[in-house]
Amino acid sequence: MSERIFRFAPSPNGHLHLGHALSALLNRQAADRFGGRLLLRLEDIDQTRCTPDLEREMLEDLSWLGITFDGPVWRQSERFAAYGTALDRLQSIGLVYRGYLTRAEIKAHVARLESETGRAWPRDPDGAPHYPGDASVLPPDEINSRWTNAAPFALRLDMKAALDQISGPLVWMEASAEGADLANTRPAPIAADPSIWGDVVLARKDTPTSYHLSVVVDDAAQQITDVVRGRDLYAATSVHRLLQDLLGYPAPVYCHHRLILGPDGTKLSKSAGDTSLRALRAAGMNLSGLMRRIGLA
The missing domain is CATH 3.40.50.620 (HUPs)
Structure with a gap:
């Protein structure tokens, strides 16, 4: 062995x-x-x-x-x-993809969706909401702007x-x-x-x-x-x-x-x-x- x-x-x-x-x-x-x-x-x-x-x-x-x-x-x-x-x-x-959303943006987006739909957004075992994806929160020109201006990002596993x-x-x-x-x-x-x-x-x-x-x-x-x-x-x-x-x-x-x-x-x-x-x-x-x-x- x-x-x-x-x-x-x-x-x-x-x-x-x-x-x-x-x-x-x-x-x-x-x-x-x-x-x-x-x-x-x-x-x-x-x-x-x-x-x-x-x-x-x-x-x-x-x-x-x-x-x-x-x-x-x-x-x-x-x-x-x-x-x-x-x-x-x-x-x-x-x-792997880049995600530009901040924690505050994710929190606000999830809170709005839960209020509108009455359904809980999925969360991980630590209680953090699942990433919603940039395109569901930000307009295309804002995503492009963050990419062009080297804004902070996270590399996430798809x-x-x-x-x-x-x-x-x-x-x-x-x-x-x-x-x-x-x-x-x-x-x-x-x-x-x-x-x-x-x-x-x-x-x-x-x-x-x-x-x-x-x-x-x-x-x-x-x-x-x-x-x-x-x-x-x-x-x-x-x-x-x-x-x-x-x-x-x-x-x-x-x-x-x-x-x-x-x-x-x-x-x-x-x-x-x-x-x-x-x-x-x-x-x-x-x-x-x-x-x-x-x-x-």
Whole structure:
């Protein structure tokens, strides 16, 4: 059997919190159980919010957790050329188009349609309305003007055209256990439905890639066999499976683990400073206490 390769891929745009600790530790446990490798990838595309200081502090937190990685650190900010190559491939088969509508224009258009028709406009799992298309909102001369004047735009995947490229059912393999217990579970197929996302963004005028595109390209480049990540990314796997098929990439086995929730029942975010590892360490929490708090004791 080929070597099992896992990865932990945080963004250094804030401090790691309890949820990151759970994910990193589960990945390390699984890699150890399979005799495999765990790689560290930093999703630092946003060079404004992702800073060297935050990266250094993130690495300090991972060291405090006792987590080691099996290979050099990958930084997405150093891989823009690879994402551009993948984007070019999708453009060459007619699956990418420019969208000039702003978020405010989309919101206003959708609100007007819902008011006029009394029907809800489709929204993606994150609650954002599906892209309505420039031609349904803007007159042709305005679209031409934005093109001519190099207005801000997003490069979007034509979802209908992309799905027409897929023959047969689109599925991913999902493991139901976590961490070391992954070795005792058999993954089951899950039907993917990328259409629920509409025409997703693959890149922008000022940003050469999106999360969806970069994560798929990097998982393939690093030969990741197992993706262990939070349940909040479960629905995004449908888009990732579609892009993998379109680009001819192999599909990893996925495991979407439980989330650590805050007192209000919502998932943690980096802005919740009281649950950051650095804040908890400063308050006197030790590693065994943290393990109990995240349910890994």
